[in-house]
Amino acid sequence: MTIPTRVTIHDVAREAGVSVATVSKVINGRYGVSRATAAKVQAIIETLGYESSLVARSLRSLRTNVIGILVAEFEPFSTEILKGTSSAIAGTGFELLAYSGGGGSRPGWERRYLSRLSGTLIDGAILVTPTVMTAEASIPVIAIDPHLGPSGPPTIDADNATGAMSAVQHLVDLGHTRIGLIGGRTDLESARLREEGYREALTRAGIALDPELIRVGDFRREPAAILARELLALPHRPTAIFAANDLSALGVLDAAKDMGLDVPRDLSVVGFDNIPESALANPPLTTVSQPLQQMGARAIEMLIGLIEGREPESSHVRLPTQLVVRSSTRRL
């Protein structure tokens, strides 16, 4: 079944009795070919079902009209962004190529992927949650939700600080005053901003910060559950917990269930991200939604602008977050 080899431009040329140069001209509609010849070649192309090889073409010419989106792995976060880029790219004449290494996601993956593809399979790239911001690149690059904050290439992220504030404000409005925090890795900009939002909201509400209620996790579920158990075992335990991402919030739910606490009766929980799983949790999670699909769409717009030589109106786009109230929070 896999015997027949690709039909190349040479096959077309031979069949049509012209040179490969002429066929290339016909394909790219360039000057120097008579009507009759062009028609004949075109007919052969259809008959043979020829399509020019993206690989060979890109090796020689600078433009491919393909945009690369580079992710460490295809998980819920990045696939949501992928959906946004996909709908935004329709009708632009560009095509989309999403690339991921073997899940290893060793640090520095962004530079390696970029290096492997930019010569030049792709005209520009979107990096999703890169950990290292390479200042130098031979093609335009846009970073979505970089872990180290905006620096280097143009960046798109969500308003983490304000989002976190609205989450905590929501809890304050419900009458909570002892509000715990399960933070994320402190080396990540987004985690830092969410903690900042937490502090700011408490300060504004005139609630004194209790350092004992602040724990630092790593955005993963199990560690968050352990930290939550510590918080809930406190003599004067919190009545609400803000987790820096949804996975951590799910960990909090696990811990509460273990300890026989009912959410939201005994404990209110708010997460961050609004991943699909958060709606399926029991109870469905109140969380802060990041407009992932919009972020993807904006990235495409900016990138195409960059590729076509337009200066970006701004090198850092920050999109608003939105509080999504479900059933894991309740008036005290």
Place this chain on the structure above:
Amino acid sequence: MTIPTRVTIHDVAREAGVSVATVSKVINGRYGVSRATAAKVQAIIETLGYESSLVARSLRSLRTNVIGILVAEFEPFSTEILKGTSSAIAGTGFELLAYSGGGGSRPGWERRYLSRLSGTLIDGAILVTPTVMTAEASIPVIAIDPHLGPSGPPTIDADNATGAMSAVQHLVDLGHTRIGLIGGRTDLESARLREEGYREALTRAGIALDPELIRVGDFRREPAAILARELLALPHRPTAIFAANDLSALGVLDAAKDMGLDVPRDLSVVGFDNIPESALANPPLTTVSQPLQQMGARAIEMLIGLIEGREPESSHVRLPTQLVVRSSTRRL
């Protein structure tokens, strides 16, 4: 920012004072280079941050260790499959490249994409919901959920007929006897099988088929809503509706709401696919779940087998579906 050009194998060779051939040998660990030279070249590679161009490499050699997954568009269905392939590929030494044209998804996209990439950027390809099954290809190919049924390349799909039967059986168990169907496009194999399951379930339950209760949609939401309105306006209207996919089921919910009917009090609704949106619907949709991530994972396994020359144990894998009962169905 975009000034520095790629560092090529030539740069490495010049810097190391050897020929490009030698550098290539070092990179690919082939015989014919002394320890000392290899170490020196390796050091230069690290310093310069060189990565071989996937494009150039693939043009010349047959193996790239990259698997392509070709989709018409990145929407919920295909991104779920993508997640499955992504986790299955970890640790196999292969990398994943997902490709989509500009959303146009004109018929025949599968052959065009394949043709553009197979020369040979990718060692094998997974086609998601292809409409045309090209018998010939120069690389191993696996089709997931082909619209025309298994023929040609090895195929992976869900058990549409049994899934549909279990959906309708569920309604019958709840005491429903007037059960409507919003079908999918009749030219698609999956739609045909789901309708067949519907008929079979009714027959087994000894319920006479009422042709008036069967409408043919196209898997989209709005058309389904219109058809549902027709069904619900019938003198002797159905008490339950089975929609051939979730989007259609959402359309049914729209129609019911418009007509002031409460789901599930006045009408039970079952969908098919279990896309994430179905859990977020109001009320959450009872539906038939396709193991999309599993399907993706199986596709990767089979494809790697094919690439490495193993004969597939079977050319057609059919995975089981599962009924997911949520809140859109109720005892009559």
Place this chain on the structure above:
DNA sequence: CGCGTCTCGGATAACGATTTCCGCCACGTG
């Protein structure tokens, strides 16, 4: 000392396209 053998590195031809430049032919004009 001569000759085969081995090891290591380089020169070179592909791979499939694009692109630049050049030559040929027909035609119009002085």
Place this chain on the structure above:
DNA sequence: CACGTGGCGGAAATCGTTATCCGAGACGCG
């Protein structure tokens, strides 16, 4: 009739890499 001109097609270089072959030394052995 000679010469410039414009239109059309082809030859060849190039992109970055791999793979095949070849040659230059070094070394061992008779």
